Amino acid sequence: MTELLVGPFNRVEGDLEIRLTLAEGQVAAAQVNSPLFRGFEAMLLGKDPRDALTLTPRICGICSISQSIAAARALGAAWGVAPSPQGQRVAALIHAVENLCDHITHFNLFFMPDFARPVYAGRSWHGRAVQRFTAMEGGAQRAAVSARAQILHIVGLLAGKWPHTLAVQPGGVTKAPTERDRLRILVSLRAFRRYLEEVVLGARVEDFAALADVPALMCWDRGDAGLFLEIAADLNLAGLGPSQGRYLSFGAYPLEEGPAWAGGLWQGGAAPFDAGRIREDLSHAWMLGAAAHPAQGETRPDEEMRDAAYSWCKAPRYDGQVFEVGALPRQVVAGHPLARVLAALPGGGGVLGRVAGRLLEMALTQLLLEDLAQAIDPRERFMLQAEPTREGEGAGLVEAARGALGHWLRIERGRIANYQIIAPTTWNFSPRDAEGTPGAVEAALVGAPVGPGEDTPIAVQHIVRSFDPCMVCTVH
């Protein structure tokens, strides 16, 4: 048995360190450490509840709108206020733009560059990977930053800037778009569709969205998606980084007619979800206090950084079990046929499943965005005025790009009495719980091959990045 400390782990959002125990050329155990503590939940105590709308987006520069919407919904629930239907639609629209951009950023800038590494020089696809994905130079990277910057014009138009908007409020959004704005948005979406179809997918968005089985997926040979799938087949990424097969989604983009993608649980079959069954375990986190539901949770850092713990991240569990969140879990829960067959593979298709889930969601989100924008009605109201209450309690459960994000808020005498957040990566990158059960990525790393002399094993990098971790959210 030997130990290996992997870090600084880059091309993830924020700071991440992984301690590996190796035996017989593979990972025998892994400990994941989020080495940064900031303490947003503590910062918010005693503040005017409305200030959460300014401060919580700044937890994370990559899923800032997700944080905005979770905060707005928690406040709305506490005050007994719902957004206007059209305000909710615009909030869903800018949220979906952010989530789509996050998938594009992850695939092109964070995940794919590892295949351009010299370690793969002998592979038939390596030359193309170098050409497309060399860091800061590859053609796919350039196309991605340009397309991303352009589609974020929709957020500039509706919400002022990205990241860190204050446009999303419990009653809706602060700006009423005009018909001219609606048409501009549709033009931006048309341009993004062209990017997806010419560069990422190499065919119509509808065709990728209609994929329903694994053989058809693996035959997809067009665009950068095709290059990824060729690599995935060659390296057997489906067999790397297995999932435990328990998936959770809070449900995405609530609209007047219901959520665009329904939430719930999936454990080989659909199961009902009850947010009351969530607990955060602190046994291996540098946090003081007992395991609790987030509505009763607290955030007191252990300044001693006791030896029994190894991360600033708490360990959320549902019914005492580890659940995986993200694009694939979201689509599995929502019932997309391709997501369901990927999840049915051994280990949920591992790295392949997670990345294919994200490619699938790029196509689905483009289609959703077009529908959302079409149905903007500039004659309607986009914000209802909300009267803050002096007492109240509420939760805001949303789907960020990386999965389920929850804010739990309690207001007493007009001030924030408690604020707890569980971010998607808190679920996926949790440390062990009191039972000693490892978190989702800790479990996924077991069995990963480690070559002789590798100090930063390439297989470990693929697995970790397949989760698209956002460490700044994790430890908020």
Next chain:
Amino acid sequence: MRVIWLQSAGCGGCTMSLLCAENPDVFDTLAAAGIEMVWHPALSVETGGEVRRLLQAATEGHSPVDVLCVEGAIARGPRGTGRYHMLSGTGVPMLDWARRLAARARHVVAVGTCAAYGGVTTAGGNPSDAVGLQYEGSHRGGALEADFIAKGGLPVVNVAGCPTHPGWVLETLLLLASGRMGAGDLDALGRPRFYADHLVHHGCPKNEFYEYKASARQLSDIGCMMEHLGCVGTQAVGDCNIRPWNGEGSCTRAGYPCIACTAPEFEEPRHSFTETPKVAGIPVGLPSDMPKAWFMALASLSKAATPPRIARNAVADRIEVPPTLRKPKA
């Protein structure tokens, strides 16, 4: 020009914003100026051992660092150890890495208000005991000494903003690469004057409402947000309404107030961000450089003179009354 970029106690949003650069994009802009990103936590391929060796070489002076960019505040807690943020894989606090690399760098750039002054990371009692690189709030002396001067002769260049506009970061790097940024090009808080000599008020589309103090009463009203909704665009530095964000955006254009995110201590305004503190009905913060008596006199005069069009639009969520068209001369 060789740049090493560290992400410290922050949200990573300044990098995310940087990637929104256009005309040309971030990679082309850097390349055009001969700027080499030696290592960036979100963009570079190097990870783990490769990074440790690269940083070691830089701190030992074996590989030159022209610019050290730091994004995020520097955590000093608990109890001054810096262990609230250990740079992963190194067993060394980011506090120490930042100090070691700053001592070697020709220029040190704080990217964002957290790195400059502490920012949002220091809100609400500052749980991680974080500071900016050269400032703790508005006071000099942060992770680096109050009188720190980098080898190139400049103090820390504070590209403050939450987040930073991609243009602010890139143009700062372009100026440093061309050798055209001197001490006189920074304001009294170390911010590049090319954007800090402007006020957010400049070019704000609500200027006509401001002129008459025709005020929005609630968020989503299109009137001026200074009187009731906490907007401090008349005091906050930034060219946000001169060069737009993400195409054609800005905070005030989207109907929410400027909260002076380019300023030290903006994170603790001592009132709700979206509410204007007042004494006897008069906003506490007055426009920069405006004498109070004149402000009061002009405000009451202009308020009395407000045309009905402006008064009505100010409290609506869209333009309800268009401007009267001048009749063509016969």
